[in-house]
Structures are given as structure tokens and as C-alpha cells.
Amino acid sequence: MGSPWKAIADDSRRQILLMLKDGEKTPSQIATHFDFTLAALSTHLKVLRDASLVSERKEGQNRFYSLNQKQSLGLVKFFELMWGYKLDSLKEYVENKEKKKTQ
Amino acid sequence: MGSPWKAIADDSRRQILLMLKDGEKTPSQIATHFDFTLAALSTHLKVLRDASLVSERKEGQNRFYSLNQKQSLGLVKFFELMWGYKLDSLKEYVENKEKKKTQ
DNA sequence: AAACTATTTAAATATTTAACTAATTACATA
DNA sequence: TATGTAATTAGTTAAATATTTAAATAGTTT
Incomplete structure (x- = not known):
């Protein structure tokens, strides 16, 4: 691949x-x-x-x-890994964006 | 850049x-x-x-x-964009991972 | 100042990648 | 079956990238 x-x-x-x-x-x-x-x-x-x-x-x-969404989700795993498995940054980022959307 | x-x-x-x-x-x-x-x-x-x-x-x-975390967060924006601004997939993915971690 | 250490920059080479044109494959239809 | 259409593959060229060795820069120590 x-x-x-x-x-x-x-x-x-x-x-x-x-x-x-x-x-x-x-x-x-x-x-x-x-x-x-x-x-x-x-x-x-x-x-x-x-x-x-x-x-x-x-x-x-x-x-x-x-x-093929699955594979691109796999790429996000790298960022997750880079941020120390903590996911906090990613999660905060996601939720922040979500707030902005519903504002 | x-x-x-x-x-x-x-x-x-x-x-x-x-x-x-x-x-x-x-x-x-x-x-x-x-x-x-x-x-x-x-x-x-x-x-x-x-x-x-x-x-x-x-x-x-x-x-x-x-x-320099900020810039790598920027890259995630692309995935977000690719998933149609919906964020659902990304969010689900993140939360799923989180569940696994605390299991 | 001379020698040493950490790192970058330069120049050269080899490999990879993106694009083109031309040829080919596969299917559809007259 | 001949012609047209959709898309890929092949062969080539040009540009970009990764690596190396050698030289240069900057700070430290003797």
C-alpha cells in the first residue's frame, strides 16, 4: 500500500x-x-x-x-499519538469548533 | 512558509x-x-x-x-473539512478512543 | 587566541514525483 | 463490426527531495 x-x-x-x-x-x-x-x-x-x-x-x-473515510481517520491517529495519547487538545479543538458552529 | x-x-x-x-x-x-x-x-x-x-x-x-501544536491542529482542520464540517465522525472517533482508554 | 563542540549551510548526486503525449483497454452504441 | 467515449498505462522529461561530504558559523573552554 x-x-x-x-x-x-x-x-x-x-x-x-x-x-x-x-x-x-x-x-x-x-x-x-x-x-x-x-x-x-x-x-x-x-x-x-x-x-x-x-x-x-x-x-x-x-x-x-x-x-474512504476509515483510512483518513487513521491519519488522525498520528496527531493523537503526537499529542501524547491524551486527546485533550484534539477534543478541545473539536468541541470549540462545535460551539462556534452553534453560536 | x-x-x-x-x-x-x-x-x-x-x-x-x-x-x-x-x-x-x-x-x-x-x-x-x-x-x-x-x-x-x-x-x-x-x-x-x-x-x-x-x-x-x-x-x-x-x-x-x-x-508547535497549533500548526498541527491546523492540519486536522483539513480532515474536518473533508468530513463536511460535520465533525461527527471526528468527534465520535475521539470519544470512542476515550472510552477505550478508560475501559 | 587556539581548539573543541554543536549545528547549519553549500555543493553534488541519486531518487522520487508530477506532468505531458501517445498508445492501450474496456465498454457502449450505431 | 466499426466508431466513439471513459479511463488507464507506458514512456519520457523536468522539477523537487533526501542524502552525503565538506566547509562555515557560533558559542565554549583551555
């Missing part, structure tokens, strides 16, 4: 992930938002797939890509 | 960050845990510094590096 950290390090690939948060999309749909070729996008999708950050579903001549 | 995503994409640099979670360390101390040279470590630290993931404190002939 490819490194999810390397996968997520690229600006375009992070944009792709954000693009998928509202539901699955085909490479052609995603490609319209970028300047580079479909071939380049295809390689980006491969990197994300190899890192298990996205899943691919085939339907006829189309392929649908969607977020 | 350098990209914190690129900074954190490297395995060695993530290890360095974890090494710092218990408190500040000098480059020489950190270097003992790696196979590469002190010069290589110095460049890794520069990348982390440029990404504001660590801070440097000078004292005599030593330099002490420490975690």
Missing part, C-alpha cells in the same frame, strides 16, 4: 478529496476542476487508491470514486 | 515529531535515533521549522526543538 501521508501531501490530491466529500464522482467530472490532463488526474487517483483514501466503483464505462 | 503537509509526509520527520512530544530535544539527541547524518537531520528540522510544526530555542551552543 502506498503511503497515505505522501498521497495527502499533494495540493491537488487534497482538493480531490474535498471534492468527493459530497458524494462520488467520475474522473471526467473531477478533471474539469483542474488544468492538467485526464492522464495526470488518473495517476493522482491511483495514488489515492493505493493509499486507500478513496474507493473505486465501476459501472459500465464509468468509474466512480468516493471517499 | 513551507507546506506542513509535505513536512509531515516524510516518515523520519513524523518520527521526529513523535520524539518531541515528551519535551524539547537537541538535534544531537534526535540524531542518535536515526541512521542518517546530523546534516541530513538538520535539513529535516529546517523543513519542520519552515512549516511551523516545531519551534527552535537557542541556549548557548545548543538548540532545543519543541512541538
